[in-house]
Amino acid sequence: MTTQNTVREAGILGTGHYVPEKVLTNRDFEKILDTTDEWIYSRTGMKERRIAAPEQATSDLCIEAGRRAIEDSGLQPDQIGLIIVATVTPDHLVPATAPIVQHALGCVNSGAFDVEAACSGFVTGLSVAQGLIGNGTLDNVLVIGGECMSRILDYEDRASCILFGDGSGAAVVSSTATRGRILQSFVGADGSGSHTMQVMAGGSRRPADIAAVQEKMHLLTIKGNDVFKFAVSTFRRLLEQQMRDFDFGPDGLGLVVPHQVNYRIIESALKKLDIPEEKIFMNLEKYGNTSGASVGIALDEAIRQKRPQEGQYLSLIAFGAGLTWASALLRW
Ligand code: UT7
Numbered sequence: 001m002t003t004q005n006t007v008r009e010a011g012i013l014g015t016g017h018y019v020p021e022k023v024l025t026n027r028d029f030e031k032i033l034d035t036t037d038e039w040i041y042s043r044t045g046m047k048e049r050r051i052a053a054p055e056q057a058t059s060d061l062c063i064e065a066g067r068r069a070i071e072d073s074g075l076q077p078d079q080i081g082l083i084i085v086a087t088v089t090p091d092h093l094v095p096a097t098a099p100i101v102q103h104a105l106g107c108v109n110s111g112a113f114d115v116e117a118a119c120s121g122f123v124t125g126l127s128v129a130q131g132l133i134g135n136g137t138l139d140n141v142l143v144i145g146g147e148c149m150s151r152i153l154d155y156e157d158r159a160s161c162i163l164f165g166d167g168s169g170a171a172v173v174s175s176t177a178t179r180g181r182i183l184q185s186f187v188g189a190d191g192s193g194s195h196t197m198q199v200m201a202g203g204s205r206r207p208a209d210i211a212a213v214q215e216k217m218h219l220l221t222i223k224g225n226d227v228f229k230f231a232v233s234t235f236r237r238l239l240e241q242q243m244r245d246f247d248f249g250p251d252g253l254g255l256v257v258p259h260q261v262n263y264r265i266i267e268s269a270l271k272k273l274d275i276p277e278e279k280i281f282m283n284l285e286k287y288g289n290t291s292g293a294s295v296g297i298a299l300d301e302a303i304r305q306k307r308p309q310e311g312q313y314l315s316l317i318a319f320g321a322g323l324t325w326a327s328a329l330l331r332w
Contacts, residue, residue: 010133011177012330013075013140015300016068018061019050019167019287026162033158040162045263049165049288052148057091059100061168062146065296066105069142069170077106080172081138084128085114086121086145086292088321089152093202101144110142118197119259119320120187121145121292122169126316126328127185129173144170145293152199154219163222163262165288169296180314184245185328186238193230196223197321231261234319235269238327242315246329250275254312254332257302259319260284260294281307291320308332 025048026037040046052061062085070077083105085098098112117124122145129141146168153161173182199220201212208218235258243249256279258266266280281302290297295318308314314332319325 008134008136008175010130010173010175010182012171012180013174013177014069014073014172015170015303016065016072017169017297017300018064018068020052020056022051022053023048024051029162032155035158035162044163045284046288047285050167051150052166058087058089058146058148059091059097061166062097062101062144063104065146065168065170066101066142066144069172073172075140075172078109080107080110080140080142082132082141083107083110083112084125084141084143086117086125087114087147088116088118088291089148090114117324117326118322119291119294120318120324120326122296123316123318123326123328124187126173126182127187127326130182130185133173133175140172140174142170142172144168145296147291147293149291152220154216159224160220160222163289165290167287167290167293167297169293169300171296171299179332181331183329183331187326189322189324191322193323196226196323228265230323231265231319232268234325235266235317236272238317238325239273239315242327242329248313252313253279254314255279255281255302255308256315256317257281257295257298258317260298261289
């Protein structure tokens with residue numbers, strides 16, 4: 001599904017992010033797992049990640065990031081017409097997390113729903129926002145990616161638990177924005193790869209009964225190698241498509257803010273495309289992979305560091321469980 005050539009333009013009016021205070025380092029993992037700081041850093045580029053406090057749920061992280069994004073936008077909460085929360089770790093199965101966030105933020109004129117597109121969730125939310133603003137349905141949409149990944153990790157599985165962290169990133173997408181115009185967005189999926197990242201129990205196919213919990217079926221499992229290959233080829237394909245559709249090459253590209261999955265995945269794709277390292281924004285060293293939150297957090301940090309400069313092409317690219325992928329090309 002593509003959304004482009006829409007009637008009205010949609011751009012980024014404000015952004016914000018929030019990460020919990022608690023830091024879990026690679027060295028901390030050395031104490032509980034058969035792993036090393038050297039292995040984790042050299043294989044992933046990650047050094048530490050944030051972990052939500054016991055009393056914090058995903059909505060709490062989203063509320064804080066959402067509040068910061070609305071403040072940054074200069075809008076009042078009652079001017080937001082829709083809140084989309086992208087998450088795989090909702091507060092509850094029912095209700096969605098977005099209405100909880102909507103109420104807390106005082107967005108009294110806003111609809112609210114969740115998007116479950118895993119690590120592609122934030123960019124998928126941007127694409128939905130672009131479409132609804134473009135066709136005149138809405139003026140201002142708050143897109144939030146938020147995760148408490150620590151709640152679905154098996155801290156005895158060294159192949160998965162070292163990869164993820166908690167956090168939230170948000171953007172107000174608006175018809176009145178003068179920067180960050182979304183030129184094109186794209187979402188895709190290939191459900192034949194649905195087995196590569198799964199939480200087996202807790203849904204309608206396998207409720208989280210005692211046996212399921214004893215077998216840890218309520219926790220995340222991943223086939224890291226399969227995801228690695230998919231991620232490299234998908235990242236490359238989506239970026240190539242943007243360059244082809246808008247007729248620019250590595251020199252014309254301003255900045256890429258990718259899903260913060262693994263430094264080696266991004267590096268390998270960039271090498272094939274001949275794109276220099278300085279055109280990529282990475283923060284996974286500090287936060288690990290925050291799934292649906294990762295592009296939102298990175299986008300906010302990149303903007304605050306003045307990385308996308310006026311007039312530049314800004315590429316957002318994400319991929320993850322489903323399998324799903326999403327991309328957006330912005331003019332900053
Ligand atoms: O956003 C989407 C979700 N993200 C992902 O799914 C992650 C994508 N995949 C990756 O990032 C990489 O595949 C990993 C970082 C997960 C793994 O890196 P790798 O270079 O593909 O390693 P590997 O899976 O081929 O494992 C190599 C070895 C294995 O040992 P043997 O069989 O060679 O003896 C693993 O058991 O490394 C072992 N290993 C570890 N060793 C120390 C796996 N995890 C660890 C660990 N510490 N934490």
